[in-house]
Amino acid sequence: MQSSLSLSLSATSSSAATVSRSRHSFPVPAASPLNLRFCGLRREAFDSGLAASLKRQQSQLPRQPHSAAVSAALSANGSPPSSFDYDLLIIGAGVGGHGAALHAVEKGLKTAIVEGDVVGGTCVNRGCVPSKALLAVSGRMRELKSDHHLKSFGLQVSAAGYDRQGVADHANNLASKIRNNLTNSMKALGVDILTGFGTILGPQKVKVGPSNKIVTAKDIIIATGSVPFVPKGIEVDGKTVITSDHALKLESVPDWIAIVGSGYIGLEFSDVYTALGSEVTFVEALDQLMPGFDPEISKLAQRVLINPRNIDYHTGVFATKITPARDGKPVLIELIDAKTKEPKETLEVDAALIATGRAPFTQGLGLENIDVVTQRGFVPVDERMRVIDTNGKLVPHLFCIGDANGKMMLAHAASAQGISVVEQVTGRDHVLNHLSIPAACFTHPEISMVGLTEPQAREKGEKEGFEVSVAKTSFKANTKALAENEGEGLAKLIYRPDNGEILGVHIFGLHAADLIHEASNAIALGTRIQDIKFAVHAHPTLSEVLDELFKSAKVKAQASSPVSEPVAV
Numbered sequence: 037m038q039s040s041l042s043l044s045l046s047a048t049s050s051s052a053a054t055v056s057r058s059r060h061s062f063p064v065p066a067a068s069p070l071n072l073r074f075c076g077l078r079r080e081a082f083d084s085g086l087a088a089s090l091k092r093q094q095s096q097l098p099r100q101p102h103s104a105a106v107s108a109a110l111s112a113n114g115s116p117p118s119s120f121d122y123d124l125l126i127i128g129a130g131v132g133g134h135g136a137a138l139h140a141v142e143k144g145l146k147t148a149i150v151e152g153d154v155v156g157g158t159c160v161n162r163g164c165v166p167s168k169a170l171l172a173v174s175g176r177m178r179e180l181k182s183d184h185h186l187k188s189f190g191l192q193v194s195a196a197g198y199d200r201q202g203v204a205d206h207a208n209n210l211a212s213k214i215r216n217n218l219t220n221s222m223k224a225l226g227v228d229i230l231t232g233f234g235t236i237l238g239p240q241k242v243k244v245g246p247s248n249k250i251v252t253a254k255d256i257i258i259a260t261g262s263v264p265f266v267p268k269g270i271e272v273d274g275k276t277v278i279t280s281d282h283a284l285k286l287e288s289v290p291d292w293i294a295i296v297g298s299g300y301i302g303l304e305f306s307d308v309y310t311a312l313g314s315e316v317t318f319v320e321a322l323d324q325l326m327p328g329f330d331p332e333i334s335k336l337a338q339r340v341l342i343n344p345r346n347i348d349y350h351t352g353v354f355a356t357k358i359t360p361a362r363d364g365k366p367v368l369i370e371l372i373d374a375k376t377k378e379p380k381e382t383l384e385v386d387a388a389l390i391a392t393g394r395a396p397f398t399q400g401l402g403l404e405n406i407d408v409v410t411q412r413g414f415v416p417v418d419e420r421m422r423v424i425d426t427n428g429k430l431v432p433h434l435f436c437i438g439d440a441n442g443k444m445m446l447a448h449a450a451s452a453q454g455i456s457v458v459e460q461v462t463g464r465d466h467v468l469n470h471l472s473i474p475a476a477c478f479t480h481p482e483i484s485m486v487g488l489t490e491p492q493a494r495e496k497g498e499k500e501g502f503e504v505s506v507a508k509t510s511f512k513a514n515t516k517a518l519a520e521n522e523g524e525g526l527a528k529l530i531y532r533p534d535n536g537e538i539l540g541v542h543i544f545g546l547h548a549a550d551l552i553h554e555a556s557n558a559i560a561l562g563t564r565i566q567d568i569k570f571a572v573h574a575h576p577t578l579s580e581v582l583d584e585l586f587k588s589a590k591v592k593a594q595a596s597s598p599v600s601e602p603v604a605v
């Protein structure tokens with residue numbers, strides 16, 4: 037992501053650790069990345085000096101098609117094989133690798149995917165999927181526990197309760213189901229799934245453990261994902277000091293849990309834990325909670341998702357040391373002031389969830405064999421996901437997608453990058469517009485966004501000399517939201533009044549994660565407000581919130597694409 041668009045980050049320290057996965061134990065990169073936020077979703081480009089130098093190198097890179105651009109670098113990286121086992125080999129069968137594999141088959145490529153653990157990667161096994169299963173439960177618990185909400189519908193429910201193991205099983209069963217779906221979809225299409233850890237040996241050559249079989253491919257995609265980032269000084273025991281990997285198993289519901297980091301992962305878990313009866317304390321290094329959101333949205337989110345719930349928080353503090361509960365003592369969290377570094381209080385809680393971001397998983401990949409040095413663990417790539425070596429040259433036929441490149445640490449971004457790469461290797465130049473990729477936080481209600489926040493848009497407008505306007509609509513005016521007794525919500529449009537360009541859309545409210553796509557598709561397709569405001573929305577639906585939003589914008593430009601030939605019905 038361009039540094040100008042990335043969201044605020046706080047520095048983190050380096051640490052060496054080993055993170056256990058279900059089958060293998062993979063070493064975690066010794067140097068941690070920045071503290072990932074937006075919800076932790078977008079990564080600040082590498083530190084500014086390095087980013088500038090990479091940018092310089094990239095601007096000198098040729099703009100020809102991939103095959104021409106890479107040929108110069110080929111000889112420097114050893115000789116490539118003369119024939120190949122596969123057209124495309126993907127290392128890592130997470131959502132990114134899976135998306136790339138399916139598209140590759142559609143394009144007629146002979147494709148293999150290497151997986152060192154279980155198919156599905158983080159999203160399916162330790163991320164999006166089980167977390168959304170838990171959030172589905174927390175949403176229902178909230179409704180059932182809210183007398184006021186139920187009474188407003190004329191409903192009566194005697195007592196809401198839950199069976200912890202039943203909830204955990206729901207998450208686990210969903211992950212298994214989706215994992216099987218993913219595996220079967222690849223098998224059915226003829227993708228070879230090679231089980232083992234993949235190591236790049238040289239151009240177009242990968243060793244797959246444990247048999248150490250050498251596999252060659254015309255093009256290779258690195259899609260090795262990420263693991264939880266645990267800052268130095270924090271001891272994870274997997275029971276009382278946990279990461280999202282452990283929390284998703286829901287082996288316990290602590291009475292009092294501290295959540296370190298208020299990005300989207302921390303926020304979603306606060307929704308789950310408070311619905312299941314826990315008290316939550318946020319520990320946040322920056323001065324405000326949810327620092328990655330548009331400020332107006334974070335304010336509203338704080339009013340609805342934090343203040344009325346069993347949640348308190350400490351902002352502007354670092355947790356320098358966290359000791360798991362042992363010998364009858366609680367979990368101890370030592371806090372210092374984030375600015376002065378002066379010691380502050382020590383919290384005593386039942387459990388701590390470390391939600392301080394994700395570290396790319398690139399160790400052991402053999403990047404040194406192709407002269408690539410990671411930047412805080414992330415694989416350096418250009419805007420076409422082509423890997424860049426230490427000399428700033430493109431590594432022949434090598435791409436990196438998903439969390440491992442850190443451009444936008446989201447499942448659908450990983451998959452979209454994979455599809456984009458396949459388009460390129462099959463002859464169509466393609467650059468993915470990351471500003472059109474939506475993001476969502478699945479709390480109750482949900483938060484979603486695409487494009488720039490208001491401060492980012494204003495900064496860009498000032499630099500580039502255009503005016504920025506804002507339009508807003510409330511869910512309180514939407515019939516469907518009111519029918520559901522869910523009028524608490526806001527949609528915000530940030531746009532250029534001169535030409536109607538959509539710069540950003542932010543939604544807080546019922547089904548915000550589904551609603552955002554009208555805006556993200558408009559950005560992706562370059563649709564302007566003066567055109568989209570004539571699109572018709574069914575009544576009564578939540579989509580009318582966006583209809584109202586586009587209609588309320590004051591754009592000077594006229595509609596540019598009138599339908600010239602009406603279609604009769």
Ligand SMILES: Cc1cc2nc3c(=O)[nH]c(=O)nc-3n(C[C@H](O)[C@H](O)[C@H](O)COP(=O)(O)OP(=O)(O)OC[C@H]3O[C@@H](n4cnc5c(N)ncnc54)[C@H](O)[C@@H]3O)c2cc1C
Binds near residue numbers: 151167232235
């Ligand atoms: C709690 C949580 C909730 C989340 N919720 C959402 C959400 O709601 N929406 C969303 O968009 N994103 C969400 N994410 C983020 C999302 O999970 C990631 O962005 C996504 O999984 C990245 O996909 P990937 O394909 O890049 O990597 P991964 O999914 O991490 O997959 C990488 C795969 O590569 C394998 N691998 C690694 N190295 C090797 C090697 N050398 N050889 C062979 N195999 C290897 C790994 O075992 C793994 O299976 C969430 C993450 C977490 C932790």
